[in-house]
Amino acid sequence: MGMRIIGSGSCIPETKLSNEHFENRSFLNEDGNPLNYSTETIISKFAAITGIEERRYAAPDQVASDLGAAAAAKAVASAGIDPESIDYLIMAHNFGDVRSGSSQSDAVPSLASRIKNRLGIKNPDCVAYDLLFGCPGWIEGMIHANAFIRSGIARRCLVVGGETLSRVSDAFDRDSMIYADGAGAVVVEGSSVPGGVLSHCSASYTQEQAGFLYFGSSHERKRGSDVRYIKMQGRKIYEFALSRVPEAMKKCLDRAGIEIADVKKILIHQANEKMDQAIVSSFYRLYGMEPPAGIMPMSIRLLGNSSVATVPTLYDLIATGAMPDHRFDPGDIILFASVGAGMNINAMAYRI
Structure with missing residues (x-):
């Protein structure tokens, strides 16, 4: 029994911030002193190295589980399945739900549980859990799902990855220009067709x-x-x-x-x-x-x-x-x- 992707979805926040958004920032070194470059030079070097010209930020009323739920709903719709048939719902993230203007992470109940709730899944046999594995978390969630399906304990899984890095970045650190918000998800299921x-x-x-x-x-x-x-x-x-x-x-x-x-x-x-x-x-x-x-x-x-x-x-x-x-x-x-x-x-x- 192999595992194949049968549906996908993503949630890309609407708020766009170009590099020009940071032109009036005061970027500092770790010691708190100003960097020895103009902000224009810092942004120019940043773009040349990272390739980033724009990034997306979640709306003030959105948290990571909201983005994850939106991506998950699209994946379920794309797969054309009954969400009650999902055996495992895995949510990969690192910082939990951090509300706009807050410095506190909220991960109780788990973000996976929140997504399951938002999808309206009532089946208690749909096991929802969070996975913290750094940026490779979504791929690791796919590896988990593959193990569940190959072992025969699951037929169908929903694997989500979501984050709001804009909420945990330091405005005085030039690295803050790297970080963005978003979510992606896939539905996978067991298949006897070669591949996956x-x-x-x-x-x-x-x-x-x-x-x-x-x-x-x-x-x-x-x-x-x-x-x-x-x-x-x-x-x-x-x-x-x-x-x-x-x-x-x-x-x-x-x-x-x-x-x-x-x-x-x-x-x-x-x-x-x-x-x-x-x-x-x-x-x-x-x-x-x-x-x-x-x-x-x-x-x-x-x-x-x-x-x-x-x-x-x-x-x-x-x-x-x-x-x-x-x-x-x-x-x-x-x-x-x-x-x-x-x-x-x-x-x-x-x-x-």
């Missing part, structure tokens, strides 16, 4: 790497240390990802017995355009090749980095025809990959 998930691998590096992404104080020292924001050691993450993610992708592909020439698309976490390009180039060099044109669709330029939401959102945009330069055809091999807080890495090979 072919292989996967995951890894957690938890020595010095565990602190590469963390919760820390604002760069504005007057804000005190009680309120925490998402922080990262960008250079160390870049070096870590460039050395470890291609290895995981190759391990996953080799496990599936797939030739690299047969890979049609690589859907990688939309973390940083330059980093993602370097990862994919390094991956192909492991096979003595250069990446073919169009192999790596990118959404980060207009949507920013929405953590666990980036990969399922990207999948849905292609599946629904919203990215006309990219498409999925029956039999295509798709390689999913992600890296994030933990530091966690995973990859999954999938045949459409």
Whole structure:
């Protein structure tokens, strides 16, 4: 019994913020002193490295579970199924529901339980739980669902990834320009048709790497240390990802017995355009090749980095025809990959 995606959905918030939105920001170093560049230069360098021109923010009355529920409802409708037939509802996130203007995370009850409630699912045998695995959380949720289905304890699962990073970013930290909000979801079910998930691998590096992404104080020292924001050691993450993610992708592909020439698309976490390009180039060099044109669709330029939401959102945009330069055809091999807080890495090979 294999596992196939039978429906997808995404929730892309309506509020757009271009890079010009940050022109009047006062960005500071970790020590609280101003950066030695003009804000215009900071934004220009940021765009050149990350590729981000716009990002989306949730509306003031929305939280992560709202975005997740909207994406999940679209996925269920796309699959054309009765939501009561879902055996597992997995919600991948990292920061819970953080309301606009608040610094407190709310994750009780779980976001998965809230989404199940919003979908109106009454079946108690639909087990709803949250998954915290950094940015690779949605792919890890797919790996969980695959295990449930292959073991025979589930027939159908709903896997959601959602986040509101704008609510946990430090306005005085230039990295705040990276973060965005959104959600994506898929419905998967068991299938005897060849294809679906072919292989996967995951890894957690938890020595010095565990602190590469963390919760820390604002760069504005007057804000005190009680309120925490998402922080990262960008250079160390870049070096870590460039050395470890291609290895995981190759391990996953080799496990599936797939030739690299047969890979049609690589859907990688939309973390940083330059980093993602370097990862994919390094991956192909492991096979003595250069990446073919169009192999790596990118959404980060207009949507920013929405953590666990980036990969399922990207999948849905292609599946629904919203990215006309990219498409999925029956039999295509798709390689999913992600890296994030933990530091966690995973990859999954999938045949459409």
